[in-house]
Amino acid sequence: MRPLVLVVTAALVAGCTGGGGETGRPTVLAAASLTDVFEDLGGARFQFAGSQALVRQVRDGAPADVVATADEASMEVLVDAGLVETPVVFARNELVIAVEPGNPEAIDALDDLGRDDLLVVLADPSVPAGRYAAEALRKAGVEVRARSLELDVRAALTKVVAGEADAAVVYATDVEAADGRAEAVAIEDEHDVEVRYPVAVVADGDRAAGRAFVQRLLGERGRRALRDHGFLVPA
Amino acid sequence: MSRPPRTALAVAVVAVVLLALPLAGLLWRAPWSEALDVLGRHEARQALRLSLVTSLAATAVAVVLGVPLAWVQARVDYPGRSLVRGLTTLPMVLPPVVGGVALLLALGRRGIAGEPLDALGIHLPFHLAGAVLAETFVAMPFLVLAVEGALRSVDPKLEEAARTLGASPWKVFRTVTLPLARPGIVAGAVLCWARALGEFGATITFAGNLPGETQTLPLFVYVRLEAGDTDAAIVLSLVLLAVSLAVLVGLRDRWIGVR
Numbered sequence: 001m002r003p004l005v006l007v008v009t010a011a012l013v014a015g016c017t018g019g020g021g022e023t024g025r026p027t028v029l030a031a032a033s034l035t036d037v038f039e040d041l042g043g044a045r046f047q048f049a050g051s052q053a054l055v056r057q058v059r060d061g062a063p064a065d066v067v068a069t070a071d072e073a074s075m076e077v078l079v080d081a082g083l084v085e086t087p088v089v090f091a092r093n094e095l096v097i098a099v100e101p102g103n104p105e106a107i108d109a110l111d112d113l114g115r116d117d118l119l120v121v122l123a124d125p126s127v128p129a130g131r132y133a134a135e136a137l138r139k140a141g142v143e144v145r146a147r148s149l150e151l152d153v154r155a156a157l158t159k160v161v162a163g164e165a166d167a168a169v170v171y172a173t174d175v176e177a178a179d180g181r182a183e184a185v186a187i188e189d190e191h192d193v194e195v196r197y198p199v200a201v202v203a204d205g206d207r208a209a210g211r212a213f214v215q216r217l218l219g220e221r222g223r224r225a226l227r228d229h230g231f232l233v234p235a
Numbered sequence: 236m237s238r239p240p241r242t243a244l245a246v247a248v249v250a251v252v253l254l255a256l257p258l259a260g261l262l263w264r265a266p267w268s269e270a271l272d273v274l275g276r277h278e279a280r281q282a283l284r285l286s287l288v289t290s291l292a293a294t295a296v297a298v299v300l301g302v303p304l305a306w307v308q309a310r311v312d313y314p315g316r317s318l319v320r321g322l323t324t325l326p327m328v329l330p331p332v333v334g335g336v337a338l339l340l341a342l343g344r345r346g347i348a349g350e351p352l353d354a355l356g357i358h359l360p361f362h363l364a365g366a367v368l369a370e371t372f373v374a375m376p377f378l379v380l381a382v383e384g385a386l387r388s389v390d391p392k393l394e395e396a397a398r399t400l401g402a403s404p405w406k407v408f409r410t411v412t413l414p415l416a417r418p419g420i421v422a423g424a425v426l427c428w429a430r431a432l433g434e435f436g437a438t439i440t441f442a443g444n445l446p447g448e449t450q451t452l453p454l455f456v457y458v459r460l461e462a463g464d465t466d467a468a469i470v471l472s473l474v475l476l477a478v479s480l481a482v483l484v485g486l487r488d489r490w491i492g493v494r
Contacts, residue, residue, distance in 0.1 A: 052463060053461060055463070056460070056465075077463075095266065096292035121361075123443065123457055124461070126458050126459075126461040127461060142483070146445070147443060147445060148361050148443025148445050148449070149443075149444050149445060149446075149450075149458075150444060150445050151444060151454075151457060152459070155439075162343060162344050162345065163338055163343065163345035164339060164344060164360050164361075206325065223310070
Protein backbone atom coordinates (compact mmCIF):
# COMPACT_ATOMS: atom_id res chain seq x y z
CA MET A 1 0.00 0.00 0.00
CA ARG A 2 2.68 2.51 0.96
CA PRO A 3 4.55 2.41 -2.35
CA LEU A 4 1.31 3.16 -4.20
CA VAL A 5 0.50 6.17 -2.01
CA LEU A 6 4.05 7.39 -2.45
CA VAL A 7 3.84 7.10 -6.23
CA VAL A 8 0.57 9.03 -6.29
CA THR A 9 1.94 11.72 -4.01
CA ALA A 10 5.16 11.97 -6.01
CA ALA A 11 3.18 12.30 -9.24
CA LEU A 12 1.05 15.07 -7.74
CA VAL A 13 4.09 16.96 -6.45
CA ALA A 14 5.91 16.58 -9.77
CA GLY A 15 2.84 17.87 -11.56
CA CYS A 16 2.79 20.94 -9.34
CA THR A 17 6.43 21.92 -9.67
CA GLY A 18 7.31 20.66 -13.14
CA GLY A 19 7.23 22.62 -16.35
CA GLY A 20 8.56 25.95 -15.09
CA GLY A 21 12.20 25.03 -15.47
CA GLU A 22 13.25 26.98 -18.58
CA THR A 23 15.27 30.05 -17.82
CA GLY A 24 15.34 33.15 -19.98
CA ARG A 25 12.01 32.36 -21.65
CA PRO A 26 9.46 34.54 -19.89
CA THR A 27 5.83 33.64 -19.35
CA VAL A 28 3.61 36.34 -20.84
CA LEU A 29 -0.07 36.78 -19.96
CA ALA A 30 -1.76 38.71 -22.74
CA ALA A 31 -5.20 39.93 -23.82
CA ALA A 32 -7.08 37.70 -26.28
CA SER A 33 -6.86 40.31 -29.05
CA LEU A 34 -3.03 40.07 -28.97
CA THR A 35 -3.03 36.34 -29.78
CA ASP A 36 -1.82 36.47 -33.40
CA VAL A 37 0.75 39.24 -33.08
CA PHE A 38 2.39 37.83 -29.95
CA GLU A 39 2.57 34.33 -31.40
CA ASP A 40 4.26 35.87 -34.44
CA LEU A 41 6.73 37.70 -32.25
CA GLY A 42 7.54 34.59 -30.19
CA GLY A 43 10.34 34.40 -27.63
CA ALA A 44 8.07 33.62 -24.70
CA ARG A 45 5.46 31.22 -23.41
CA PHE A 46 2.09 32.86 -23.91
CA GLN A 47 -1.22 32.53 -22.21
CA PHE A 48 -4.13 34.46 -23.69
CA ALA A 49 -7.36 35.40 -21.92
CA GLY A 50 -9.73 38.29 -21.32
CA SER A 51 -7.98 41.18 -19.54
CA GLN A 52 -10.11 40.68 -16.42
CA ALA A 53 -9.02 37.08 -16.17
CA LEU A 54 -5.40 38.17 -16.56
CA VAL A 55 -5.73 40.59 -13.67
CA ARG A 56 -7.23 37.84 -11.54
CA GLN A 57 -4.44 35.42 -12.46
CA VAL A 58 -1.68 37.87 -11.55
CA ARG A 59 -3.46 38.79 -8.32
CA ASP A 60 -3.81 35.11 -7.42
CA GLY A 61 -0.07 34.63 -7.92
CA ALA A 62 -0.02 32.77 -11.25
CA PRO A 63 3.58 32.34 -12.43
CA ALA A 64 4.05 35.19 -14.92
CA ASP A 65 6.83 37.59 -15.90
CA VAL A 66 4.97 39.99 -18.19
CA VAL A 67 1.34 41.04 -18.47
CA ALA A 68 -0.29 42.92 -21.39
CA THR A 69 -3.91 44.02 -21.17
CA ALA A 70 -6.35 45.53 -23.66
CA ASP A 71 -7.18 48.50 -21.46
CA GLU A 72 -5.48 50.75 -18.96
CA ALA A 73 -8.15 50.28 -16.29
CA SER A 74 -7.28 46.59 -15.90
CA MET A 75 -3.57 47.38 -15.69
CA GLU A 76 -4.26 50.14 -13.15
CA VAL A 77 -5.65 47.51 -10.75
CA LEU A 78 -2.30 45.69 -10.84
CA VAL A 79 -0.31 48.92 -10.51
CA ASP A 80 -2.33 49.98 -7.48
CA ALA A 81 -1.74 46.60 -5.86
CA GLY A 82 2.01 46.97 -6.42
CA LEU A 83 2.10 43.76 -8.45
CA VAL A 84 3.73 45.17 -11.60
CA GLU A 85 6.42 47.69 -12.56
CA THR A 86 5.43 50.92 -14.37
CA PRO A 87 3.40 50.01 -17.48
CA VAL A 88 4.08 51.34 -20.99
CA VAL A 89 1.48 51.73 -23.75
CA PHE A 90 2.85 49.78 -26.72
CA ALA A 91 -0.05 49.72 -29.18
CA ARG A 92 -3.40 51.20 -30.04
CA ASN A 93 -6.39 49.66 -31.72
CA GLU A 94 -9.67 50.86 -33.19
CA LEU A 95 -13.20 49.62 -32.91
CA VAL A 96 -14.97 48.57 -36.09
CA ILE A 97 -18.25 46.97 -37.01
CA ALA A 98 -17.61 43.41 -38.20
CA VAL A 99 -20.06 42.32 -40.89
CA GLU A 100 -20.32 39.38 -43.25
CA PRO A 101 -18.17 39.51 -46.41
CA GLY A 102 -19.77 41.81 -48.98
CA ASN A 103 -21.79 43.55 -46.26
CA PRO A 104 -25.14 42.04 -47.36
CA GLU A 105 -27.13 44.02 -44.79
CA ALA A 106 -25.66 47.33 -46.00
CA ILE A 107 -24.40 48.47 -42.61
CA ASP A 108 -22.58 51.81 -42.92
CA ALA A 109 -22.41 53.27 -39.44
CA LEU A 110 -23.09 52.67 -35.75
CA ASP A 111 -26.59 54.13 -36.28
CA ASP A 112 -27.49 51.07 -38.35
CA LEU A 113 -26.96 48.74 -35.41
CA GLY A 114 -30.19 50.06 -33.90
CA ARG A 115 -32.17 48.55 -36.81
CA ASP A 116 -34.74 45.96 -35.71
CA ASP A 117 -34.04 43.60 -38.60
CA LEU A 118 -30.41 43.09 -37.59
CA LEU A 119 -29.03 40.41 -35.33
CA VAL A 120 -26.26 42.16 -33.40
CA VAL A 121 -23.92 40.62 -30.83
CA LEU A 122 -21.54 42.50 -28.55
CA ALA A 123 -18.84 41.54 -26.08
CA ASP A 124 -20.03 41.51 -22.47
CA PRO A 125 -19.40 44.79 -20.60
CA SER A 126 -17.21 42.83 -18.17
CA VAL A 127 -14.47 42.61 -20.85
CA PRO A 128 -12.73 45.70 -22.32
CA ALA A 129 -14.12 45.21 -25.84
CA GLY A 130 -17.64 45.22 -24.42
CA ARG A 131 -16.98 48.37 -22.40
CA TYR A 132 -15.45 50.14 -25.40
CA ALA A 133 -18.39 49.13 -27.61
CA ALA A 134 -20.90 50.36 -25.05
CA GLU A 135 -19.01 53.67 -24.84
CA ALA A 136 -18.99 54.11 -28.63
CA LEU A 137 -22.70 53.30 -28.88
CA ARG A 138 -23.46 55.77 -26.09
CA LYS A 139 -21.49 58.48 -27.88
CA ALA A 140 -23.44 57.76 -31.05
CA GLY A 141 -26.71 57.74 -29.10
CA VAL A 142 -27.69 54.35 -30.52
CA GLU A 143 -29.88 51.92 -28.63
CA VAL A 144 -28.82 48.36 -29.56
CA ARG A 145 -30.75 45.24 -28.59
CA ALA A 146 -27.82 42.83 -28.60
CA ARG A 147 -28.87 39.19 -28.94
CA SER A 148 -25.88 37.94 -27.02
CA LEU A 149 -23.15 39.39 -24.81
CA GLU A 150 -20.20 37.19 -25.68
CA LEU A 151 -17.55 36.41 -23.10
CA ASP A 152 -14.65 37.68 -25.17
CA VAL A 153 -14.20 39.75 -28.29
CA ARG A 154 -13.12 36.84 -30.50
CA ALA A 155 -16.29 34.95 -29.59
CA ALA A 156 -18.35 37.93 -30.78
CA LEU A 157 -16.49 37.96 -34.10
CA THR A 158 -16.90 34.18 -34.43
CA LYS A 159 -20.68 34.62 -34.41
CA VAL A 160 -20.40 36.91 -37.46
CA VAL A 161 -17.91 34.60 -39.23
CA ALA A 162 -20.26 31.65 -38.62
CA GLY A 163 -23.14 33.63 -40.10
CA GLU A 164 -25.15 33.53 -36.88
CA ALA A 165 -25.00 37.29 -36.37
CA ASP A 166 -25.24 40.14 -38.88
CA ALA A 167 -22.89 42.45 -37.02
CA ALA A 168 -20.63 42.74 -33.99
CA VAL A 169 -18.53 45.58 -32.59
CA VAL A 170 -14.94 44.32 -32.35
CA TYR A 171 -11.35 45.52 -32.72
CA ALA A 172 -10.04 46.32 -36.21
CA THR A 173 -7.26 43.78 -35.68
CA ASP A 174 -9.77 40.98 -35.01
CA VAL A 175 -11.34 41.46 -38.43
CA GLU A 176 -7.83 41.51 -39.92
CA ALA A 177 -7.19 38.14 -38.25
CA ALA A 178 -10.41 36.70 -39.73
CA ASP A 179 -8.73 36.53 -43.15
CA GLY A 180 -11.61 37.68 -45.31
CA ARG A 181 -14.31 35.72 -43.51
CA ALA A 182 -15.58 39.02 -42.11
CA GLU A 183 -15.42 42.60 -43.28
CA ALA A 184 -14.80 45.77 -41.26
CA VAL A 185 -17.04 48.84 -41.42
CA ALA A 186 -15.27 51.85 -39.94
CA ILE A 187 -16.85 53.69 -37.04
CA GLU A 188 -17.18 57.44 -37.49
CA ASP A 189 -14.25 59.28 -35.88
CA GLU A 190 -16.42 61.29 -33.53
CA HIS A 191 -17.85 58.09 -31.98
CA ASP A 192 -14.66 56.08 -31.92
CA VAL A 193 -12.94 55.33 -28.63
CA GLU A 194 -9.26 55.10 -27.89
CA VAL A 195 -8.13 51.52 -27.29
CA ARG A 196 -4.72 51.42 -25.66
CA TYR A 197 -2.65 48.35 -24.74
CA PRO A 198 -0.28 48.68 -21.78
CA VAL A 199 2.44 46.13 -20.98
CA ALA A 200 4.26 45.73 -17.67
CA VAL A 201 6.85 43.50 -16.02
CA VAL A 202 5.44 41.47 -13.12
CA ALA A 203 7.15 42.41 -9.84
CA ASP A 204 7.27 38.84 -8.55
CA GLY A 205 8.45 37.24 -11.78
CA ASP A 206 11.78 36.88 -13.55
CA ARG A 207 12.26 40.62 -14.08
CA ALA A 208 15.31 40.37 -16.35
CA ALA A 209 13.57 38.00 -18.78
CA GLY A 210 10.40 40.08 -18.54
CA ARG A 211 12.22 43.33 -19.35
CA ALA A 212 13.98 41.69 -22.29
CA PHE A 213 10.60 40.71 -23.77
CA VAL A 214 9.16 44.21 -23.25
CA GLN A 215 12.26 45.72 -24.95
CA ARG A 216 11.74 43.44 -27.94
CA LEU A 217 8.06 44.36 -28.09
CA LEU A 218 8.86 48.10 -28.02
CA GLY A 219 11.74 47.71 -30.48
CA GLU A 220 11.67 47.54 -34.27
CA ARG A 221 10.69 43.83 -34.42
CA GLY A 222 7.76 44.31 -32.12
CA ARG A 223 6.56 47.44 -33.90
CA ARG A 224 6.72 45.73 -37.27
CA ALA A 225 4.77 42.70 -36.01
CA LEU A 226 2.15 44.98 -34.48
CA ARG A 227 1.75 47.02 -37.69
CA ASP A 228 1.54 43.81 -39.74
CA HIS A 229 -1.48 42.78 -37.71
CA GLY A 230 -3.22 46.11 -38.02
CA PHE A 231 -2.32 47.69 -34.71
CA LEU A 232 -1.43 51.36 -34.50
CA VAL A 233 2.01 51.90 -32.98
CA PRO A 234 2.80 55.05 -30.95
CA ALA A 235 5.29 57.29 -32.73
CA MET B 236 -20.13 -5.45 7.21
CA SER B 237 -16.61 -6.80 6.63
CA ARG B 238 -13.55 -4.91 7.79
CA PRO B 239 -12.23 -2.95 4.82
CA PRO B 240 -8.64 -3.58 3.75
CA ARG B 241 -6.33 -0.75 4.76
CA THR B 242 -5.05 -0.16 1.24
CA ALA B 243 -8.53 0.52 -0.04
CA LEU B 244 -9.21 2.85 2.87
CA ALA B 245 -6.03 4.85 2.31
CA VAL B 246 -6.65 5.24 -1.41
CA ALA B 247 -10.27 6.14 -0.77
CA VAL B 248 -9.15 8.94 1.54
CA VAL B 249 -6.88 10.31 -1.21
CA ALA B 250 -9.82 10.19 -3.62
CA VAL B 251 -12.10 12.05 -1.24
CA VAL B 252 -9.46 14.72 -0.62
CA LEU B 253 -8.89 15.15 -4.36
CA LEU B 254 -12.61 15.61 -5.01
CA ALA B 255 -13.57 17.57 -1.92
CA LEU B 256 -10.61 19.91 -1.47
CA PRO B 257 -11.64 22.39 -4.22
CA LEU B 258 -15.13 22.54 -2.69
CA ALA B 259 -13.58 23.24 0.70
CA GLY B 260 -11.71 26.10 -0.98
CA LEU B 261 -15.00 27.58 -2.19
CA LEU B 262 -16.55 27.27 1.27
CA TRP B 263 -13.49 28.78 2.90
CA ARG B 264 -13.53 31.85 0.63
CA ALA B 265 -17.31 32.24 0.66
CA PRO B 266 -18.43 35.73 1.70
CA TRP B 267 -21.23 34.54 3.98
CA SER B 268 -22.20 38.04 5.07
CA GLU B 269 -22.94 39.03 1.48
CA ALA B 270 -24.74 35.84 0.49
CA LEU B 271 -28.23 37.25 1.04
CA ASP B 272 -27.37 40.43 -0.81
CA VAL B 273 -26.12 38.46 -3.82
CA LEU B 274 -29.12 36.16 -3.84
CA GLY B 275 -31.41 39.18 -3.73
CA ARG B 276 -30.06 40.58 -7.00
CA HIS B 277 -32.46 40.51 -9.89
CA GLU B 278 -29.94 39.18 -12.43
CA ALA B 279 -28.87 36.37 -10.11
CA ARG B 280 -32.43 35.24 -9.47
CA GLN B 281 -33.22 35.54 -13.16
CA ALA B 282 -30.23 33.33 -14.05
CA LEU B 283 -31.14 30.79 -11.36
CA ARG B 284 -34.73 30.64 -12.59
CA LEU B 285 -33.58 30.26 -16.19
CA SER B 286 -31.20 27.47 -15.16
CA LEU B 287 -34.01 25.57 -13.44
CA VAL B 288 -36.37 26.02 -16.40
CA THR B 289 -33.85 24.99 -19.06
CA SER B 290 -32.36 22.06 -17.11
CA LEU B 291 -35.80 20.64 -16.30
CA ALA B 292 -36.94 21.09 -19.90
CA ALA B 293 -33.75 19.41 -21.14
CA THR B 294 -34.35 16.51 -18.76
CA ALA B 295 -37.94 16.15 -19.95
CA VAL B 296 -36.81 16.04 -23.60
CA ALA B 297 -34.06 13.57 -22.68
CA VAL B 298 -36.55 11.25 -20.92
CA VAL B 299 -39.05 11.36 -23.78
CA LEU B 300 -36.39 10.65 -26.41
CA GLY B 301 -33.84 8.75 -24.34
CA VAL B 302 -35.92 6.04 -22.66
CA PRO B 303 -37.19 4.59 -25.96
CA LEU B 304 -33.64 4.76 -27.35
CA ALA B 305 -32.32 2.94 -24.30
CA TRP B 306 -35.03 0.32 -24.66
CA VAL B 307 -34.13 -0.29 -28.31
CA GLN B 308 -30.45 -0.53 -27.38
CA ALA B 309 -31.11 -2.95 -24.54
CA ARG B 310 -33.73 -5.20 -26.15
CA VAL B 311 -33.40 -5.10 -29.94
CA ASP B 312 -30.55 -6.90 -31.62
CA TYR B 313 -29.73 -5.12 -34.87
CA PRO B 314 -26.61 -4.61 -36.96
CA GLY B 315 -24.81 -1.40 -36.09
CA ARG B 316 -26.00 -1.33 -32.51
CA SER B 317 -22.49 -0.69 -31.19
CA LEU B 318 -22.04 2.10 -33.69
CA VAL B 319 -25.28 3.74 -32.53
CA ARG B 320 -24.19 3.35 -28.91
CA GLY B 321 -20.87 5.00 -29.74
CA LEU B 322 -22.54 7.87 -31.59
CA THR B 323 -25.06 8.53 -28.84
CA THR B 324 -22.38 8.52 -26.12
CA LEU B 325 -20.01 10.78 -28.04
CA PRO B 326 -21.32 14.03 -26.49
CA MET B 327 -20.00 12.76 -23.13
CA VAL B 328 -16.39 12.86 -24.32
CA LEU B 329 -16.69 15.78 -26.73
CA PRO B 330 -15.47 19.06 -25.19
CA PRO B 331 -18.77 20.94 -24.67
CA VAL B 332 -17.53 23.98 -26.59
CA VAL B 333 -16.91 21.73 -29.60
CA GLY B 334 -20.39 20.35 -29.10
CA GLY B 335 -21.69 23.92 -29.29
CA VAL B 336 -19.81 24.55 -32.54
CA ALA B 337 -21.18 21.29 -33.96
CA LEU B 338 -24.71 22.36 -33.01
CA LEU B 339 -24.14 25.69 -34.77
CA LEU B 340 -22.94 23.94 -37.92
CA ALA B 341 -26.02 21.71 -37.86
CA LEU B 342 -28.75 23.97 -36.51
CA GLY B 343 -27.42 27.52 -36.83
CA ARG B 344 -29.07 29.71 -39.43
CA ARG B 345 -26.41 28.65 -41.98
CA GLY B 346 -26.38 25.06 -40.71
CA ILE B 347 -27.36 21.99 -42.73
CA ALA B 348 -30.66 21.58 -40.87
CA GLY B 349 -30.80 25.10 -39.49
CA GLU B 350 -31.30 26.86 -42.82
CA PRO B 351 -34.67 25.17 -43.58
CA LEU B 352 -35.70 25.65 -39.93
CA ASP B 353 -34.81 29.33 -40.19
CA ALA B 354 -37.00 29.62 -43.29
CA LEU B 355 -39.86 28.14 -41.25
CA GLY B 356 -39.30 30.80 -38.60
CA ILE B 357 -37.71 28.44 -36.06
CA HIS B 358 -34.62 30.04 -34.55
CA LEU B 359 -32.53 28.21 -31.99
CA PRO B 360 -29.27 30.18 -31.45
CA PHE B 361 -29.72 33.10 -29.05
CA HIS B 362 -33.07 31.70 -27.89
CA LEU B 363 -34.15 29.81 -24.80
CA ALA B 364 -34.96 26.75 -26.92
CA GLY B 365 -31.34 26.77 -28.06
CA ALA B 366 -30.12 26.66 -24.45
CA VAL B 367 -32.44 23.71 -23.78
CA LEU B 368 -31.15 21.93 -26.88
CA ALA B 369 -27.50 22.48 -25.94
CA GLU B 370 -28.13 21.08 -22.46
CA THR B 371 -30.05 18.12 -23.87
CA PHE B 372 -27.23 17.34 -26.29
CA VAL B 373 -24.66 17.24 -23.52
CA ALA B 374 -26.75 15.57 -20.81
CA MET B 375 -28.93 13.00 -22.58
CA PRO B 376 -26.17 10.36 -22.97
CA PHE B 377 -25.96 10.10 -19.17
CA LEU B 378 -29.65 9.18 -19.08
CA VAL B 379 -29.46 6.77 -21.99
CA LEU B 380 -26.53 4.84 -20.51
CA ALA B 381 -28.12 4.61 -17.05
CA VAL B 382 -31.51 3.52 -18.41
CA GLU B 383 -29.98 1.00 -20.80
CA GLY B 384 -28.09 -0.55 -17.90
CA ALA B 385 -31.26 -0.68 -15.82
CA LEU B 386 -33.28 -2.29 -18.63
CA ARG B 387 -30.56 -4.90 -19.17
CA SER B 388 -30.77 -5.92 -15.53
CA VAL B 389 -34.52 -6.63 -15.86
CA ASP B 390 -34.93 -10.41 -16.16
CA PRO B 391 -36.33 -11.13 -19.67
CA LYS B 392 -38.12 -14.19 -18.24
CA LEU B 393 -40.49 -11.92 -16.35
CA GLU B 394 -41.38 -10.11 -19.56
CA GLU B 395 -41.78 -13.47 -21.34
CA ALA B 396 -44.07 -14.70 -18.59
CA ALA B 397 -46.27 -11.64 -19.00
CA ARG B 398 -46.35 -12.16 -22.77
CA THR B 399 -47.33 -15.82 -22.49
CA LEU B 400 -50.14 -14.74 -20.21
CA GLY B 401 -51.45 -12.67 -23.12
CA ALA B 402 -50.20 -9.15 -22.41
CA SER B 403 -49.50 -6.92 -25.42
CA PRO B 404 -45.90 -5.69 -25.92
CA TRP B 405 -46.93 -2.22 -24.80
CA LYS B 406 -48.62 -3.61 -21.71
CA VAL B 407 -45.54 -5.69 -20.88
CA PHE B 408 -43.36 -2.61 -21.21
CA ARG B 409 -45.66 -0.50 -19.09
CA THR B 410 -46.52 -2.96 -16.33
CA VAL B 411 -43.39 -5.15 -16.11
CA THR B 412 -40.31 -3.58 -17.69
CA LEU B 413 -40.89 0.03 -16.68
CA PRO B 414 -41.61 -0.58 -12.97
CA LEU B 415 -38.62 -2.90 -12.65
CA ALA B 416 -36.32 -0.42 -14.37
CA ARG B 417 -37.75 2.60 -12.58
CA PRO B 418 -34.90 3.14 -10.11
CA GLY B 419 -32.46 3.20 -13.03
CA ILE B 420 -34.64 5.59 -15.00
CA VAL B 421 -34.97 7.93 -12.02
CA ALA B 422 -31.22 7.76 -11.43
CA GLY B 423 -30.51 8.47 -15.11
CA ALA B 424 -32.94 11.38 -15.19
CA VAL B 425 -31.40 12.95 -12.09
CA LEU B 426 -27.86 12.51 -13.38
CA CYS B 427 -28.95 14.04 -16.69
CA TRP B 428 -30.57 16.96 -14.87
CA ALA B 429 -27.48 17.61 -12.75
CA ARG B 430 -25.29 17.62 -15.86
CA ALA B 431 -27.70 19.97 -17.65
CA LEU B 432 -27.78 22.31 -14.65
CA GLY B 433 -24.01 22.76 -14.71
CA GLU B 434 -23.74 23.01 -18.52
CA PHE B 435 -21.59 25.88 -19.74
CA GLY B 436 -19.55 25.32 -22.93
CA ALA B 437 -22.18 24.15 -25.40
CA THR B 438 -24.69 26.70 -24.12
CA ILE B 439 -22.41 29.72 -24.46
CA THR B 440 -21.23 28.62 -27.91
CA PHE B 441 -24.58 27.66 -29.39
CA ALA B 442 -27.12 29.76 -27.52
CA GLY B 443 -25.02 32.81 -26.58
CA ASN B 444 -25.21 34.83 -23.40
CA LEU B 445 -28.25 37.05 -22.98
CA PRO B 446 -29.69 37.79 -19.53
CA GLY B 447 -33.22 36.44 -19.22
CA GLU B 448 -33.03 34.41 -22.43
CA THR B 449 -29.91 32.22 -22.51
CA GLN B 450 -27.78 33.39 -19.57
CA THR B 451 -28.02 30.39 -17.25
CA LEU B 452 -26.44 30.38 -13.79
CA PRO B 453 -23.07 28.92 -14.86
CA LEU B 454 -22.78 31.65 -17.52
CA PHE B 455 -23.74 34.35 -15.04
CA VAL B 456 -21.16 33.03 -12.57
CA TYR B 457 -18.49 33.24 -15.28
CA VAL B 458 -19.49 36.81 -16.20
CA ARG B 459 -19.33 37.90 -12.54
CA LEU B 460 -15.90 36.31 -12.24
CA GLU B 461 -14.73 38.17 -15.34
CA ALA B 462 -16.07 41.41 -13.90
CA GLY B 463 -13.94 40.88 -10.77
CA ASP B 464 -17.03 40.19 -8.65
CA THR B 465 -15.58 37.02 -7.08
CA ASP B 466 -17.92 37.18 -4.09
CA ALA B 467 -21.05 36.85 -6.19
CA ALA B 468 -19.44 34.13 -8.30
CA ILE B 469 -18.64 32.05 -5.22
CA VAL B 470 -22.05 32.49 -3.60
CA LEU B 471 -23.85 31.48 -6.78
CA SER B 472 -21.51 28.53 -7.37
CA LEU B 473 -22.34 27.31 -3.88
CA VAL B 474 -26.06 27.58 -4.60
CA LEU B 475 -25.54 25.45 -7.70
CA LEU B 476 -23.45 22.97 -5.73
CA ALA B 477 -25.91 22.76 -2.84
CA VAL B 478 -28.79 21.96 -5.17
CA SER B 479 -26.78 19.33 -7.05
CA LEU B 480 -25.32 17.80 -3.90
CA ALA B 481 -28.73 17.41 -2.27
CA VAL B 482 -29.98 15.62 -5.35
CA LEU B 483 -26.90 13.42 -5.83
CA VAL B 484 -26.81 12.31 -2.18
CA GLY B 485 -30.51 11.47 -2.29
CA LEU B 486 -29.99 9.62 -5.55
CA ARG B 487 -27.06 7.56 -4.35
CA ASP B 488 -28.86 6.24 -1.29
CA ARG B 489 -31.80 5.37 -3.43
CA TRP B 490 -29.66 3.68 -6.06
CA ILE B 491 -27.78 1.54 -3.59
CA GLY B 492 -30.79 0.86 -1.39
CA VAL B 493 -32.74 -0.71 -4.24
CA ARG B 494 -31.26 -4.16 -4.68
